[in-house]
Amino acid sequence: MSSHNESIIREPLITGENITYAKITDDILVSVENKPNKAWWIGFTIAGLGALLWVFSVSYTFWTGIGAWGLNKTVGWAWDITTFVWWVGIGHAGTLISAILLLFRQNWRNSINRSAEAMTLFAVICAATYVVAHMGRPWLAYWIFPLPNQFGSLWVNFNSPLVWDAFAISTYFTVSLVFWYVGLLPDIAAVRDRATGLMRRTYSILSFGWTGSVKSWQRFEIVALILSGLATPLVLSVHSIVSMDFATSLIPGWHTTIFPPYFVAGAVFSGFAMVQTLLLIMRKVLNMENYITMFHIESMNKIILTTGSIVGVAYLTEFFIAYYSGVEYEQYHFLNRFIGPYWWAGCIMYGCNILVPQLFWFQKVRTSILISWVISILVNIGMWFERFVIIVTSLHRDFLPSSWAMFYPTWTDVGVFVGSIGLFFTMFLLFVRVLPPVAIAEVKLLLKSQSFQAKKKLIKEGNLNPEQVEFYRESLKKFDSVSEAEIKELVK
Amino acid sequence: MSNTKFILGSFGDPDDLMLGIEKMQENNITIYDAYTPMPIHGIEDKLGVPPSRIPIAAFLFGITGTTCAISLLYYCMVYDWPINIGGKPAFAMPNFVPITFELTVLICALGMVATFLFRTHLFPGRAPRVMDLRASDDRFILAIDARENKDHEKIDNLLKEAGAIDVLHNERKYVSYE
Numbered sequence: 001m002s003s004h005n006e007s008i009i010r011e012p013l014i015t016g017e018n019i020t021y022a023k024i025t026d027d028i029l030v031s032v033e034n035k036p037n038k039a040w041w042i043g044f045t046i047a048g049l050g051a052l053l054w055v056f057s058v059s060y061t062f063w064t065g066i067g068a069w070g071l072n073k074t075v076g077w078a079w080d081i082t083t084f085v086w087w088v089g090i091g092h093a094g095t096l097i098s099a100i101l102l103l104f105r106q107n108w109r110n111s112i113n114r115s116a117e118a119m120t121l122f123a124v125i126c127a128a129t130y131v132v133a134h135m136g137r138p139w140l141a142y143w144i145f146p147l148p149n150q151f152g153s154l155w156v157n158f159n160s161p162l163v164w165d166a167f168a169i170s171t172y173f174t175v176s177l178v179f180w181y182v183g184l185l186p187d188i189a190a191v192r193d194r195a196t197g198l199m200r201r202t203y204s205i206l207s208f209g210w211t212g213s214v215k216s217w218q219r220f221e222i223v224a225l226i227l228s229g230l231a232t233p234l235v236l237s238v239h240s241i242v243s244m245d246f247a248t249s250l251i252p253g254w255h256t257t258i259f260p261p262y263f264v265a266g267a268v269f270s271g272f273a274m275v276q277t278l279l280l281i282m283r284k285v286l287n288m289e290n291y292i293t294m295f296h297i298e299s300m301n302k303i304i305l306t307t308g309s310i311v312g313v314a315y316l317t318e319f320f321i322a323y324y325s326g327v328e329y330e331q332y333h334f335l336n337r338f339i340g341p342y343w344w345a346g347c348i349m350y351g352c353n354i355l356v357p358q359l360f361w362f363q364k365v366r367t368s369i370l371i372s373w374v375i376s377i378l379v380n381i382g383m384w385f386e387r388f389v390i391i392v393t394s395l396h397r398d399f400l401p402s403s404w405a406m407f408y409p410t411w412t413d414v415g416v417f418v419g420s421i422g423l424f425f426t427m428f429l430l431f432v433r434v435l436p437p438v439a440i441a442e443v444k445l446l447l448k449s450q451s452f453q454a455k456k457k458l459i460k461e462g463n464l465n466p467e468q469v470e471f472y473r474e475s476l477k478k479f480d481s482v483s484e485a486e487i488k489e490l491v492k
Numbered sequence: 493m494s495n496t497k498f499i500l501g502s503f504g505d506p507d508d509l510m511l512g513i514e515k516m517q518e519n520n521i522t523i524y525d526a527y528t529p530m531p532i533h534g535i536e537d538k539l540g541v542p543p544s545r546i547p548i549a550a551f552l553f554g555i556t557g558t559t560c561a562i563s564l565l566y567y568c569m570v571y572d573w574p575i576n577i578g579g580k581p582a583f584a585m586p587n588f589v590p591i592t593f594e595l596t597v598l599i600c601a602l603g604m605v606a607t608f609l610f611r612t613h614l615f616p617g618r619a620p621r622v623m624d625l626r627a628s629d630d631r632f633i634l635a636i637d638a639r640e641n642k643d644h645e646k647i648d649n650l651l652k653e654a655g656a657i658d659v660l661h662n663e664r665k666y667v668s669y670e
Contacts, residue, residue, distance in 0.1 A: 021504075025529075025630065146564065154573060155569070158569050159569075161590075164590040168594050171594040174601070175598065190628040193620075194629065206616070208618060209614055209618030210628075211527060212527045212528050212529060213525045213527055214525060214532075214536060217535075218541060223604060223608045226546070226547060227604070237590065241590055440529075441530040448507075
């Protein structure tokens with residue numbers, strides 16, 4: 001398997017000395033095999049309270065109806081759809097990491113794919129709760145699917161993007177879940193084989209009896225490859241379809257053909273920001289500096305910069321088209337984003353999404369954990385406001401000035417939104433506790449060729465171009481998990 | 493000695509495992525299977541395991557999904573209850589693309605994974621057929637059927653020569669999971 005050595009100029013994906021296969025298993029399973037520490041309990045308590053707030057606010061919404069929200073005749077869609085799109089967008093990073101980066105053979109995905117996929121699932125669950133909650137009569141949610149019915153077999157309108165959305169989101173969730181779980185099987189087996197008693201029995205059931213034989217690994221790999229081939233167009237289609245909920249309407253600010261690619265780029269942008277938010281904490285709390293290295297953080301920051309810039313170009317295109325089309329409603333709408341009553345939301349959107357990520361052009365910023373974390377939060381805020389601006393600013397001044405109105409959220413709006421964040425973190429914290437948060441088998445694959453110690457061995461052996469070795473040593477300086485003494489040792 | 497059912501070579505490195513396979517094959521010793529904590533590229537070729545036919549199954553499930561989706565849309569929108577929407581054609585092909593695509597992906601993914609689980613005998617609650625508990629942790633296990641290959645001493649020596657850290661003689665095929 002390690003029949004060829006990787007070029008020395010590539011940064012290591014696993015740092016640290018004396019990493020063995022056994023140590024990888026030990027390090028990754030720390031959170032699963034031990035009692036949770038104080039940090040986990042504090043986080044879980046706060047997140048759990050948030051989840052309770054969600055349960056309460058959603059129950060109140062179901063009890064009183066959609067009137068519990070701040071919607072009015074003019075702004076008939078506000079925080080619900082804003083947050084729905086926000087959550088679905090966040091989910092996209094997980095599939096991008098697990099599927100698209102697999103197709104591109106980006107091995108740095110191996111140590112972050114598991115938690116990013118889990119994040120995808122939880123984000124899509126949060127999004128789905130909004131779909132159900134905004135229906136008014138959630139017990140009739142199944143009406144959106146084409147079931148034979150008693151109304152003279154009147155079918156759902158398959159020409160409607162909202163119906164496409166139901167298919168897209170449910171397919172996306174199902175495929176992501178299956179992809180995630182198939183990938184988990186070998187790692188659950190690893191937990192099972194080390195556990196005793198009830199834990200062994202539980203993980204034995206969850207592992208589906210995985211053995212790691214030659215044939216099962218062969219099938220496993222081909223299934224993962226095809227699933228990523230399927231998930232790649234799927235993830236692009238999902239947010240394209242979400243954007244068509246808006247783009248197929250006639251509302252100024254919504255009715256543009258640029259929406260599908262613009263939404264997909266924005267989704268990846270916000271998703272990577274959320275991955276960054278979670279991983280920077282997880283890496284610290286679970287001591288995973290050797291597996292989630294500075295290279296991973298920097299790579300993700302580069303993706304945030306790229307997709308953020310694509311989003312920026314999309315914003316500029318929207319403004320240009322509004323001007324160039326000569327449509328006065330469109331022109332008024334885009335002016336209204338800055339001079340209307342929601343000017344502050346527009347400023348947060350453009351500031352957080354275009355200006356802030358541009359800081360990532362500087363390597364010092366890309367490799368600073370604290371600044372990366374703060375920027376990731378700002379991007380999340382900016383992307384929430386992007387949807388808010390698109391939705392509420394477009395609606396609040398419609399074609400008849402007599403019906404212009406403002407949107408004011410009620411406590412229920414706020415409760416459902418803050419609660420959904422609590423729900424998300426509750427699920428994520430439980431996940432870290434019960435399932436391996438990093439793909440153990442996939443990280444093991446990197447050990448012999450792409451780890452710091454493998455590269456050190458190569459340098460010690462000597463047959464390398466000294467310039468390339470120098471380049472490699474230079475690139476190690478940004479790693480917080482590699483000490484200066486260790487870099488100094490890298491000479492032969 | 494005669495009670496030994498399986499001889500397990502427990503390697504600490506995938507390259508040693510590959511060397512072990514070569515040694516066995518040179519000496520005409522049949523290999524039962526290998527159990528590893530991670531996929532080992534090239535091991536199937538070495539052991540003569542034929543390529544998986546799961547892609548064929550995936551393709552068939554995929555076109556099943558496409559066909560089902562188009563049939564459903566055609567039946568509902570064109571045959572059963574056509575709706576006059578501004579005089580536009582009931583068979584609005586571009587509008588059928590998203591759902592056709594989603595159902596293709598959905599049925600392909602579910603069908604393929606179901607095939608994978610069925611063929612590999614994986615299902616919730618199946619008792620794990622594990623020969624060595626460390627095969628999911630840090631050991632690469634090469635299993636040799638001791639009944640078929642009689643010269644146990646030679647096998648032991650070959651495995652050790654290839655770099656096996658332990659050579660185990662198991663009297664039971666699988667580690668008991670109760």
